[in-house]
Amino acid sequence: MKIDAVTIFPDYFAPLQLSLLGKAAAIGLLEFGVHDLRQHSTNVHNQVDDTPYGGGAGMVMMPEVWGQALDALLTPDSDLIILTPAGKRFNQPMAQEFSRASHLVFACGRYEGIDDRVRQYYLSKGHRVHEVSIGDYVLGGGEVASLVMIEAITRLIPGVLGNPESLAEESHNSEGYLEYPNFTKPQKWREISVPEILLSGNHAEIAKWRAAQAIERAKNNF
Numbered sequence: 001m002k003i004d005a006v007t008i009f010p011d012y013f014a015p016l017q018l019s020l021l022g023k024a025a026a027i028g029l030l031e032f033g034v035h036d037l038r039q040h041s042t043n044v045h046n047q048v049d050d051t052p053y054g055g056g057a058g059m060v061m062m063p064e065v066w067g068q069a070l071d072a073l074l075t076p077d078s079d080l081i082i083l084t085p086a087g088k089r090f091n092q093p094m095a096q097e098f099s100r101a102s103h104l105v106f107a108c109g110r111y112e113g114i115d116d117r118v119r120q121y122y123l124s125k126g127h128r129v130h131e132v133s134i135g136d137y138v139l140g141g142g143e144v145a146s147l148v149m150i151e152a153i154t155r156l157i158p159g160v161l162g163n164p165e166s167l168a169e170e171s172h173n174s175e176g177y178l179e180y181p182n183f184t185k186p187q188k189w190r191e192i193s194v195p196e197i198l199l200s201g202n203h204a205e206i207a208k209w210r211a212a213q214a215i216e217r218a219k220n221n222f
C-alpha cells in the first residue's frame, strides 16, 4: 500500500519510521510519502490560509495550494481522506475497508479547515473522497488523526503485524476489539492473583469467562 500525507508539519510523521510500520516500509509492504503543503504555495510568504468568506473566527486553508499538492498525488486508484472534526467517525470497520485500498492520501487540515471546494472538486472529478474524524473532540490539526488512522489501517494488512494470530483472535469479536482483561506472569503480584479459571486449561470455560468479562467492560462504555 502507498500512503501519502500532505501537511504543513511534515515532522509530525517521523513516527512512521518506528516499530512495525518502519519495518513494513523497510521490506516494501508499505510506502510512505510525506509532502510539505507550503511547497505548493504561490505566495511570497508561503502563506496557505486566509480569512473566511462570510466572516467568523480563524483562518481557512486556501484551495489553490491544496489543488496543486493533490493534483500531483491523486490517481484513479487513490482514496483521498480529508481530516476534519466534522467528518464521519473513524472506527474498526472503516479501518478494515481502508486496509484493502492501494493508495491512501491524507490531507491534513489546520486552522478552521480546508476550503470546501477542494472536496467538491475531487468528488466531481470522480475521485473517492472521505471526510473523516477520529472522535468527538477538537485537535489542532489532522496530523495526529492521520497517524491514528494509519496505524489502525496498516496493522490489518497481511504481513504488517508481527503475530497474525492477534488479528485472527480480534476478528472473533464482531467489533474487532479485545475487551477482556489480560494477565501474564507472575501468578501473584502485590497480593493480587490471576483469576483461577485462566490457570485451568479448560479452553471452553476460559472463552465463556472472557466473553462475560468483555460484556461487563463494554457496559461501562455506554
Ligand code: 6GU
Pocket (backbone or CB within 6 Å): 082, 083, 084, 085, 132, 133, 134, 135, 136, 137, 138, 139, 140, 141, 142, 145
Ligand atoms: Cl480528523 N481533525 C481535527 N482537527 N480534530 C479532530 C479530528 C480531526 N478528529 C477528531 N478531532
